[in-house]
Amino acid sequence: MVEAHQLEKRFGDFVAVDKVDFTIARGESFGFLGPNGAGKTSTMRMISCISPISGGTLRVLGQDPVTDGPAIRARMGLVPQEDSLDLDLTVLDNLMIYGRYFDMPRKLIRQRADQLLEFAQLTDRAHDRVDPLSGGMKRRLTIARALISDPDLLILDEPTTGLDPQARHLLWDRLYRLKLQGVTLVITTHYMDEAEQLCDRLVVMDKGRFAAEGSPRQLIEEHATKEVVELRFQPGQHEALAEKLADLVDRHEVLPDRILLYTDDGDAALAEVHGRGLSPQSTLVRRSTLEDVFLRLTGRTLVD
Amino acid sequence: MSTTDVTATLFEHGEVVPARRMATPMWLRAAGYWGYQYKRTWKSSIATSFLIPILYLAAMGIALGSLIDKHSHGVGGVSYLAYLAPGLLAGTSMQIGTNDMMYPVLGAIKWMRTYLAMLAGPLSVYDVLIGHLAWVATRIAIVVSIYLAVMAAFGTIFSFWAILALPVAVLTGMAFGAPMAAFAATLDKDSGFSTLYRFVIIPLFLFSGIFFPISQLPLVLQVVAYISPLFHGVSLCRDLTLGTVHPWPDLGHAAYLCLWVGVGYAVGRHTFAKRLVV
Numbered sequence: 001m002v003e004a005h006q007l008e009k010r011f012g013d014f015v016a017v018d019k020v021d022f023t024i025a026r027g028e029s030f031g032f033l034g035p036n037g038a039g040k041t042s043t044m045r046m047i048s049c050i051s052p053i054s055g056g057t058l059r060v061l062g063q064d065p066v067t068d069g070p071a072i073r074a075r076m077g078l079v080p081q082e083d084s085l086d087l088d089l090t091v092l093d094n095l096m097i098y099g100r101y102f103d104m105p106r107k108l109i110r111q112r113a114d115q116l117l118e119f120a121q122l123t124d125r126a127h128d129r130v131d132p133l134s135g136g137m138k139r140r141l142t143i144a145r146a147l148i149s150d151p152d153l154l155i156l157d158e159p160t161t162g163l164d165p166q167a168r169h170l171l172w173d174r175l176y177r178l179k180l181q182g183v184t185l186v187i188t189t190h191y192m193d194e195a196e197q198l199c200d201r202l203v204v205m206d207k208g209r210f211a212a213e214g215s216p217r218q219l220i221e222e223h224a225t226k227e228v229v230e231l232r233f234q235p236g237q238h239e240a241l242a243e244k245l246a247d248l249v250d251r252h253e254v255l256p257d258r259i260l261l262y263t264d265d266g267d268a269a270l271a272e273v274h275g276r277g278l279s280p281q282s283t284l285v286r287r288s289t290l291e292d293v294f295l296r297l298t299g300r301t302l303v304d
Numbered sequence: 305m306s307t308t309d310v311t312a313t314l315f316e317h318g319e320v321v322p323a324r325r326m327a328t329p330m331w332l333r334a335a336g337y338w339g340y341q342y343k344r345t346w347k348s349s350i351a352t353s354f355l356i357p358i359l360y361l362a363a364m365g366i367a368l369g370s371l372i373d374k375h376s377h378g379v380g381g382v383s384y385l386a387y388l389a390p391g392l393l394a395g396t397s398m399q400i401g402t403n404d405m406m407y408p409v410l411g412a413i414k415w416m417r418t419y420l421a422m423l424a425g426p427l428s429v430y431d432v433l434i435g436h437l438a439w440v441a442t443r444i445a446i447v448v449s450i451y452l453a454v455m456a457a458f459g460t461i462f463s464f465w466a467i468l469a470l471p472v473a474v475l476t477g478m479a480f481g482a483p484m485a486a487f488a489a490t491l492d493k494d495s496g497f498s499t500l501y502r503f504v505i506i507p508l509f510l511f512s513g514i515f516f517p518i519s520q521l522p523l524v525l526q527v528v529a530y531i532s533p534l535f536h537g538v539s540l541c542r543d544l545t546l547g548t549v550h551p552w553p554d555l556g557h558a559a560y561l562c563l564w565v566g567v568g569y570a571v572g573r574h575t576f577a578k579r580l581v582v
Binding site for chain 1: 328427581582
């Protein structure tokens with residue numbers, strides 16, 4: 001569906017995307033993970049044929065974005081980072097208007113709108129103005145709108161940023177259903193749990209490059225240990241204490257608020273910590289997540 | 305990868321898809337959005353774009369006009385009302401063209417992001433621009449048509465040439481609208497709009513020969529009036545409704561209006577692309 005080779009995006013001297021290669025297959029759910037400013041959105045905007053590429057080659061849906069941008073966009077659904085809904089119009093009108101951009105007959109738009117409103121759980125708000133809707137509802141409407149043309153490829157730029165947990169879970173459920181229906185999804189996110197839930201395959205982006213690529217499970221296996229021990233001490237002591245623990249495990253990480261020990265046997269490592277006479281204020285032994293992969297690869301926590 | 309792969313559809317099979325008619329031009333789809341919007345707001349916009357010039361006509365044309373006509377037998381041989389009405393027609397067009405290309409353009413870029421929604425579909429940035437210009441031209445045409453009918457009712461139309469005042473008034477509006485759209489697409493804040501309105505649009509409205517001949521003005525202001533498109537729109541509309549057509553000067557006025565539309569459009573293509581395609 002998407003093939004990029006040595007893809008580049010520059011703004012003046014600033015390199016936003018630095019010669020990356022990737023392919024996205026039909027029916028796949030592909031994620032771009034990374035902190036803000038990593039180049040995720042720039043990559044997405046190039047895939048969605050909104051932003052011209054600065055170098056390399058890019059094929060989307062078998063066509064060239066430079067010459068066939070409108071034709072590609074006609075087969076694509078785009079959920080931008082910031083909603084572009086018409087706040088003064090009703091929920092249904094927003095779908096009607098959007099369908100008209102694709103030159104769909106009104107009757108067809110209407111039929112699909114009914115199904116999509118059902119899907120987005122907005123049926124009872126169909127005739128309400130968009131403005132007073134909650135963030136989650138607006139986001140679901142934006143997704144419904146992107147689906148009105150029955151796209152082959154759905155692009156979602158940070159679909160759940162800024163939503164409360166309930167709204168996020170509802171959205172994930174809807175996106176998961178789309179995935180089961182065979183829609184190809186391309187997602188950017190800076191939420192690890194989102195990437196783990198939704199992506200078959202993902203790349204971790206940092207400073208315009210790919211730091212790693214694979215399925216969430218593969219990435220965890222390759223770049224993190226089985227388990228992680230989290231230790232929390234008095235603030236300010238972490239650096240000094242970390243040195244005493246360094247030989248205990250293969251790798252450790254000092255965060256502002258805690259120390260992470262990477263090990264295949266968390267309970268044993270924790271017992272050893274206590275055995276050395278250290279008494280952390282709180283401890284946690286857990287399985288590794290993508291967040292640990294991220295820390296490993298970029299050497300820092302995700303910052304917004 | 306083939307583009308003709310069969311993909312699963314999200315929607316129920318057996319959707320009733322009406323037979324394809326000819327594809328709608330892209331720019332027309334963009335214009336369609338603004339038309340859809342207008343259906344919701346036309347009542348309030350009638351007040352500003354239509355009622356106000358009618359009030360002007362009544363107050364200045366009839367009330368003040370009767371005084372002027374009594375003392376100096378009209379302006380250039382016609383009643384003040386007949387002199388004023390075509391000027392107000394052009395002036396109203398200018399105001400609509402300017403207004404509709406100020407906040408709506410910046411809003412469609414920054415606040416409502418309507419343009420961005422259009423660009424997520426198959427429309428290009430030029431379709432977006434042309435569609436918006438086409439809509440505003442249509443809106444001016446609607447207002448101007450009603451206005452010309454009112455002028456006829458007031459007995460201020462003296463010639464069949466007046467039919468051409470419709471396209472000329474639209475041209476006058478777009479001579480402001482097109483450059484305004486090009487300018488609005490470069491802005492980050494809307495604070496420039498009120499300044500522009502107060503110090504450019506209102507003075508032009510007052511000093512471009514709508515209310516009195518520009519020969520009454522000091523030379524400097526005459527030159528300013530001559531450079532702006534409004535004076536040319538006013539003169540041309542007046543010649544057409546009064547039936548005092550002077551072929552060469554009038555063609556000159558029309559050409560000058562076209563020049564402003566053309567330059568505005570050309571610059572707009574550039575500023576829109578620069579703002580929206582990054």
